[in-house]
Amino acid sequence: AGVLPRLEVAPGDVDVLREAARTCTACPLHGPATQVVFGEGPRDARIVLIGEQPGDEEDRAGRPFVGPAGAVLDEALREAGVDRASVYVTNAVKHFRFEPRGKVRLHQTPRARDVAACRPWVEAELAALEPEWIVCLGATAAKALLGATFRVTQERGVVRATAWAPRTFATWHPSAVLRAASEEDARAMRSELVRDLAMITE
C-alpha cells in the first residue's frame, strides 16, 4: 500500500462517509459480501476501535462487532470501565471476506490489497473524528495504521502518536482470545486486552 494523502473531511462527517461507502467497489469483496459494514458510534467519540473486517454476523447485520468477537469485546470494555456507547467502532476492511463451505461462510483474512483499497475510508473516518485514542484490535488494523512490520505480540499496549491521534496503540483482537490454544492462554490474553483497554480511561 502506498502512502495516501490525508483526506479533508469536515469534523463529524462520518454519516456522509457511511452513505458514500455503501456503493464502494474498490476491492473485489463487494461482490460476495452482503453489504458494507461501516463504522458506528458518536460523532464526537474520543476513542476509535479498529478491528479487522466484519464477520459472518456483522455482514448480515450491517454493524461491526455484533457477533462472538463483539461479545468478547463488549465484556472486555465493560471490565475496563469503557462505555461502548461512547466509542466509535470500525474495521480496517469494510466487507466480509470469506470462503463458502457448504452452508457456512468461513472467515478469510483480508489480503494486503483489500486493506489498501479500504484504507481511504479508515483514514477519512479518522480525519472526521479526530479522536484522542485509536486502538488497533489485532494485526490487520495494527499493520494498516502502524506499519507492515508491526508485531502485536511484541508491541502490544505501547502507546504512540500517529498522524490521526496523539495516542494510538494495538492490542489483541477479541477473536484471538476465542482462538487461543489453551484456556490458560485465553485467560491471559483476555486480561491483557482488558488491561490495555483500561489505559484509555486513565
Ligand code: URA
Ligand atoms: N471481527 C472484526 O475484526 N470486526 C468485526 O466487526 C467483527 C469481528
